[in-house]
Amino acid sequence: MKCNVCHESFDEPVYRSGSHTSLTSLCELRSGQVSVWSCRHCGHLQSQTLDDEASYYKNDYKISLTEEDEDQIYEVVDGQSLFRTDHQLAVLLRKLSIKSGARVLDFGCAKASTTRKLLAVREDVQLHLFDVSDMYKPYWSSFVASDACATFAIPPSWNARFDVVTSFFALEHIGELSDTLATIWQLLEVGGVFYGVVPDTFGNVADFVVVDHVNHFTVPSLHFLLSGSGFTDIEIDAQAHRGALVFTATKVREVLSPSLTDRDDVHERAVALGQYWQGIDRCIAQAVAQHGAGEVAIYGAGFYGAYIASAIRSDCNLVCFLDANPFQQGKTLFEAPILAPQSLPESVSTLFVGLNPAIARQVIESMPWLTARGLSIIYLDNCSHD
Ligand SMILES: [Zn+2]
Structure with a gap:
């Protein structure tokens, strides 16, 4: 390894x-244990590569293909939902000054939801799309000409062609990072910008245990990767997108040696995160022993909710999930219905909070009608410090 x-x-x-x-990361169950290693040299965290990586992304990784406009909620402010792709576009436009008529390639783009929205506000941009699956092609054809789309192999005419290459939540899935970075470097013209967003494992702890995220980037490991792949003027922002690292890097003519930045506390934080997840597993087991006899619901039908469900479903009567996202309501997850929070059945006595622990209490406490019901409310970090 x-x-x-x-x-x-x-x-x-x-x-x-x-x-x-x-x-x-799409809340599907897969057999196999997750292990995470921490690199003492560059500060990178890493899990084992999926043994079927190529076929998984070609056939199985179906992000939001079921509904045309499906999106994830980034945050809810004063009852208004801000969707993730809208936030991603806002950050992109704030960080990059994209010249008129720029050639932009969305690399590993899946549905290209963010760059599709870029086209809506910047008609002059010449958008190109690339991914390692054909399943998004019908979707792409509604907004990009077919000769500006490629799958599996990069057309030779695309070399040194682009002013900007974007990558939204793709690099964390890729085992062969060096090859991918070399490809992106080749696609850009000198002075072109590589713009990307990857999960920040220390800002979104779910990233640590998701089996298809083989890379868990840290600021020093991302800096090492970019500086050693022919990029300069590297800026990595851990604040612009909660739970993610947003980076910009400019292509230089020659690939130079990577530079090491301060990574003193990364290993200790990785060890702590490993212990944190072991604590969550213990917490769920304790709650099941204490409250598992009655009817149980889970607030949140995203990753954390699914993580809890996978841990409790053989021991508990899981009645439903609750989720504020209207796109989730009416669906099922592990055969349990996903309901609007207000539709929580009276018979439920225990509510597991399947939200990012960093915001979980704030979200639940903003619903006094829910906390007043006398439920046992279980937070994932309830007993992690026991
Ligand atoms: Zn390393």
């Missing part, structure tokens, strides 16, 4: 999941 960023060998993992069932 070697680091995807600096290629140094790993020792023992900092985390090994207790369960032999793991979750993907």
Whole structure:
């Protein structure tokens, strides 16, 4: 096992999941344990590559394909939902000055939801799309000409062609990072900008245990990767997008040696995160022992909700999920219906909060009608410090 960023060998993992069932970032169950290693050299965290990586992204990784305008809620402010792609576009426009008529490639784009919205406000942009699956092509054809789309292989005419290459939540899935960065470098013209968003494992702890995220980037490991792949003027922002690192980097003519930045506390934080997840597993097990006899609901039908469900579903009577996202309501997850929060059945006595622990209490406490019902409310970090 070697680091995807600096290629140094790993020792023992900092985390090994207790369960032999793991979750993907799309909330599907897969067999197999999750292990996470921490690189003492460059500060990268890494899990094992999926043994069927190519076919998984070609056939199985179906992000939001069921509904044309499906999106995830980034945050709710004063009752108004801000969707993730709208936020991503706003950050992109704030960070980049895209010249008139710019050639932009969305690399590993899936539905290209963000760059599609870019076209709506910047008709002059010449958008190109690339991914390692054909399943998005029918969707792409509604807004990009077919000769500006490619799958699996990059057309030779695209080399040194682009002013901007974007990558939204793609690099964390890719085992062969060096090859991918070399490809992106080749696609850009000198002075062109690589703009990307990847999960910040220390800002969104779910990233740590998602089985299809083989890379868990940290600021130093991302800096090492970009500086060693022919990029300069590297800026990495951990604030612009909650739970993510947003970066810009400019292509230089020659690929230089990578530069190491301060990574002193990364390993200790990785160890702590491993312990944190082990604490969550213990917390869920305790709550099941204490409250698992009655009817149970889970608030949140995203990753955290699915993580809880995968842990409790054989021991508890899981009646439903609650989710504020109207796109989720009416669907099912692990055969349980997803309801609007106000539709919580009276018979439910225990509510697991399946939200990012950083915001979980704030979200639940903003609904006094829910907290006044006398439910046992279980937060994932309830007993992690026991
Ligand atoms: Zn490394």
